[in-house]
Amino acid sequence: xxxxxxxxxxxxxxxxxxxxxxxxxxxxxxxxxxxxxxxxxxxxxxxxxxxxxxxxxxxxxxxxxxxxxxxxxxxxxxxxxxxxxxxxxxxxxxxxxxxxxxxxxxxxxxxxxxxxxxxxxxxxxxxxxxxxxxxxxxxxxxxxxxxxxxxxxxxxxxxxxxxxxxxxxxxxxxxxxxxxxxxxxxxxxxxxxxxxxxxxxxxxxxxxxxxxxxxxxxxxxxxxxxxxxxxxxxxxxxxxx
Amino acid sequence: xxxxxxxxxxxxxxxxxxxxxxxxxxxxxxxxxxxxxxxxxxxxxxxxxxxxxxxxxxxxxxxxxxxxxxxxxxxxxxxxxxxxxxxxxxxxxxxxxxxxxxxxxxxxxxxxxxxxxxxxxxxxxxxxxxxxxxxxxxxxxxxxxxxxxxxxxxxxxxxxxxxxxxxxxxxxxxxxxxxxxxxxxxxxxxxxxxxxxxxxxxxxxxxxxxxxxxxxxxxxxxxxxxxxxxxxxxxxxxxxxxxxxxxxxxxxxxxxxxxxxxxxxxxxxxxxxxxxxxxxxxxxxxxxxxxxxxxxxxxxxxxxxx
Numbered sequence: 001x002x003x004x005x006x007x008x009x010x011x012x013x014x015x016x017x018x019x020x021x022x023x024x025x026x027x028x029x030x031x032x033x034x035x036x037x038x039x040x041x042x043x044x045x046x047x048x049x050x051x052x053x054x055x056x057x058x059x060x061x062x063x064x065x066x067x068x069x070x071x072x073x074x075x076x077x078x079x080x081x082x083x084x085x086x087x088x089x090x091x092x093x094x095x096x097x098x099x100x101x102x103x104x105x106x107x108x109x110x111x112x113x114x115x116x117x118x119x120x121x122x123x124x125x126x127x128x129x130x131x132x133x134x135x136x137x138x139x140x141x142x143x144x145x146x147x148x149x150x151x152x153x154x155x156x157x158x159x160x161x162x163x164x165x166x167x168x169x170x171x172x173x174x175x176x177x178x179x180x181x182x183x184x185x186x187x188x189x190x191x192x193x194x195x196x197x198x199x200x201x202x203x204x205x206x207x208x209x210x211x212x213x214x215x216x217x218x219x220x221x222x223x224x225x226x227x228x229x230x231x232x233x234x235x236x237x238x239x240x241x
Numbered sequence: 242x243x244x245x246x247x248x249x250x251x252x253x254x255x256x257x258x259x260x261x262x263x264x265x266x267x268x269x270x271x272x273x274x275x276x277x278x279x280x281x282x283x284x285x286x287x288x289x290x291x292x293x294x295x296x297x298x299x300x301x302x303x304x305x306x307x308x309x310x311x312x313x314x315x316x317x318x319x320x321x322x323x324x325x326x327x328x329x330x331x332x333x334x335x336x337x338x339x340x341x342x343x344x345x346x347x348x349x350x351x352x353x354x355x356x357x358x359x360x361x362x363x364x365x366x367x368x369x370x371x372x373x374x375x376x377x378x379x380x381x382x383x384x385x386x387x388x389x390x391x392x393x394x395x396x397x398x399x400x401x402x403x404x405x406x407x408x409x410x411x412x413x414x415x416x417x418x419x420x421x422x423x424x425x426x427x428x429x430x431x432x433x434x435x436x437x438x439x440x441x442x443x444x445x446x447x448x449x450x451x452x453x454x455x456x457x458x459x460x461x462x463x464x465x466x467x468x469x470x471x472x473x474x475x476x477x478x479x480x481x482x483x484x485x486x487x488x489x490x491x492x493x494x495x496x497x498x499x500x501x502x503x504x505x506x507x508x509x510x511x512x513x514x515x516x517x518x519x520x521x522x523x524x525x526x527x528x529x530x531x532x533x534x535x536x537x538x539x540x541x542x543x544x545x546x547x
Contacts, residue, residue, distance in 0.1 A: 025256075027285045029343065038252050139251050172248045186244055204244070212505075215244055223247075238246065239480050 004073040019064035019075055020048055030064055030077055031086065031106060033093075033178040034129030039138045041065040044129040045178075046089045047106075051076045061085060083111070091115050093127055100125040100179040124196040125181035126156050132173035132182055142168050142222070145195070156181075157197045169193060169202035169216035191216050207237035214238065243438050243502075253443065254280045263306040264298040268472030270463030270479060271295055271378050274436040275349065278376060278460075281443040282450055284309055285343055287326055291319040291350035291359060294385040294464075295378060316350075316358040320366035320375060323348040327371045345450050346373040352393035353383045356417050367426040367455045374449050375457045377419065380464040388467045392417040395487070396534070397527050398519045400467075405522035415534065423457040424493045430456040432492040437479030441501055445492060461488045469518025481513040486539040491546060498546040510535055 001012045006023055013022045018041065023030050033045040043063040050064045053074040061081065076082065090107050095117035097103055103125075130147050133156065137143045144167035148157045158164040169191050174184035183194040191202045204213035205220050214237035224231055258279035265272035275295055288311045290296045296313055299306035314322040327346045334341055350359060355377040363375065382400050383389040390400040394412045399405040403412040424431045430452050434442035442460065449456035463479050465472045482488040486507040491500045510532045514520040523531075 025284075027343070036252065037255055135252065140248050170248045171245045172252060175245070175249055176252055184245075191244075210508075213244065215247075219247070239477075239484065 002069050002071040002073075004069050004071070004075065006075040007077055013069045015069070017069050019050060019052075019062075019067050019069060019073075022069060023050075023064065023075075023077065028077060031110060032065065033102075033106075033127065034131050035065045036131055036135065036176055039131070039134040039176075042130060042134060044131075045093070045127065047086055049082055049085050049089070051079050051082050086110050087112050091117060095119050097125045097127055097179060097181075099123050100127075100181075102179050103127075125179045126196045127179055127181075128154055128156060129178065130156070131176050131178060132156065135172050135176045140168070140170055140172050142166050142170070144168070145173060155197060156195070158195070158200075161197050163198065163200050167193070167200065167202075168218040168222045169200075170219055186213065189213055205234070207240055208235040209240040210237060212237055212239070243440055245440060249440050253439075254283065256280070256284075258282075258284055258308040259299070260306045260308055262304070264301060265294070266464075266466045266472075268463075268465040268475045269294075269298075270436060270461075270465075270475045271351075271380055272298070273475070274378055274442075274460050274462045275299075277436055277439055277443055278347075278349070278446055279309065281446040282345065282347060282374075286310070286345045286347045286450075287330075288312070289314055289319055289323040289326065289346065289348045291348070291354035292316050292385075293351035293354055293378075294380070295349065295351070297385055316354045318362050319348045319350045319354055319359050320362040320373075323373045323375070324366040324369060324371040327373050346371075347450075348373060348375045350375070350377055351383075351385070352377060352379040352381060352419075353391040355379075356392045356419050360422075363423075364426065367423060367428055367457075370454055372453050373455060374446075375423075375455065376446075377457070377459045378462050379419075379459060380462045380467060381416070382464075382467050384464050384467040393419065396531060397523050399469075399522060400519070410524075410527065411519070411522065420457070420459050420491075420493065423459075424496065426455075427496065428455045428457060429453075430492070430494055431459075432457070433459045433461070433488065433490050435461045435479045435483055435488060435490060437476045438483065438490065438502070441490060445501075467519070469521070470516050474516060478513070478516055481508065481516070484508045485510045485513040486535045487513055489539055489542055491542060498542065500543065500546040507536065507539060 006028055011022050031047045034042055043066045048064045049061050052062055053059050055072050090110050090112045093103055094107055094115045098119045133146045136145055144164040145158055148155055171184040174182040181196055185192050189204050193200045202216045205215050205217045207214050220234045259276045286309055290313055323346050330341045379393050382391050382394050388400045390403040390412055393416055395416045396412055398412045405411040420431050420433055430449050432445040434445050449458050463475045483490055490502050
């Protein structure tokens with residue numbers, strides 16, 4: 001166990017935990033977009049910036065989602081420096097995705113009054129945090145989407161901007177997306193997955209007994225492959241099994 | 242039907258705030274619901290818990306299952322205590338800078354404490370517009386004291402105070418439409434949910450907690466002890482309640498109805514009734530009567546949501 005101070009309050013934390021873990025566990029507010037407890041931290045959105053003072057008295061800004069706790073660490077989450085950096089980051093994000101309601105709400109909360117930068121014309125809501133790609137890889141194990149290219153050309157996309165062969169249409173990416181850039185809806189017998197670069201449609205499997213559509217066909221195939229059972233085992237929906 | 246049930250659970254919050262070791266019966270749907278409620282709302286809450294099953298099982302002296310601030314209230318004053326706490330938080334916040342900012346007051350009560358005994362306090366709190374979330378865990382009778390009927394007990398159900406026999410045919414009135422009563426107060430958000438559809442329920446709770454003002458979530462929780470059903474089919478019965486139309490799940494946002502579960506064809510109510518001992522005595526006539534009423538109610542709800 002190590003001892004640290006956050007905003008003047010003393011905490012004990014297990015070694016290996018991050019500042020964000022400790023703060024969130026004690027209801028100290030730190031804004032985040034790209035963080036999710038089920039996937040490894042990544043530090044893409046830069047909103048969780050905090051100011052730390054280490055033992056030698058040196059002050060610096062760090063991303064709290066990646067910084068592990070240390071003995072004697074003094075963390076401040078609301079100094080003028082932290083507030084101004086967060087506002088700046090928020091302005092950049094808002095300049096990129098002016099349409100996102102989540103971002104605008106968060107901007108209001110952080111005190112962003114005006115975005116000083118020219119706003120992007122291309123109206124997609126992706127902030128390139130990569131949470132969808134990480135969830136797809138770490139939680140689902142499909143690795144169907146990823147961040148491609150570098151610098152200003154960086155985008156969230158399926159391989160070669162084409163319909164993905166490995167996507168199982170589970171909808172996890174849409175569920176974790178912090179800004180609502182990915183959408184997943186079921187219309188009749190198809191599932192429509194709308195991503196910034198591509199819209200894909202998937203067929204849903206029909207339950208043999210009740211006739212309800214219960215999961216995407218691709219996902220059932222994925223189950224069959226993973227479990228080693230036959231396709232017949234998956235003919236019924238969970239309600240009819 | 243919920244079609245995203247495999248990977249979404251892995252992306253749900255992991256920390257528990259309603260701890261194991263409590264004394265709920267085997268297969269309790271209410272404990273399941275409450276656990277998911279606590280998960281969805283996180284630790285930044287103050288829970289006001291009316292007398293009832295969940296209060297009794299979770300707080301046997303000297304133990305507690307609650308990992309969040311929790312207060313036990315009487316049947317009749319849950320909403321009143323919640324509004325008092327909310328007023329206290331407001332006062333503290335105005336005196337010292339953001340000392341209790343973002344703390345949500347959550348009232349948790351059973352159907353008896355909501356529909357019968359506590360409705361006056363609830364109505365008052367809704368009318369005054371306090372910023373709190375009221376959760377009704379509806380197991381359709383006073384289960385904690387030994388299965389007495391409440392106004393949320395469905396028509397025909399056997400309870401100890403509406404017994405089935407030669408003279409009586411079980412509960413003689415229809416289930417009180419509590420969400421509609423709450424919605425009539427013009428509150429910003431009212432929803433019904435069932436823990437069998439956890440994703441739907443948890444998103445509704447998070448939505449309700451994020452809205453400022455009084456919000457209400459009505460959760461059907463299956464009670465194998467009182468409903469006289471097998472303990473291993475709690476989740477299945479919850480699903481059937483939704484799919485037969487006995488307990489449709491919908492939300493009312495600023496007076497606008499929205500059905501959350503698209504059920505093209507309602508299952509016959511008999512599928513739901515036959516699994517439960519409390520409906521064992523029902524004759525074909527009564528089942529037909531229930532079916533007619535359920536179909537009619539569902540059609541009306543669909544019309545409102547259209």
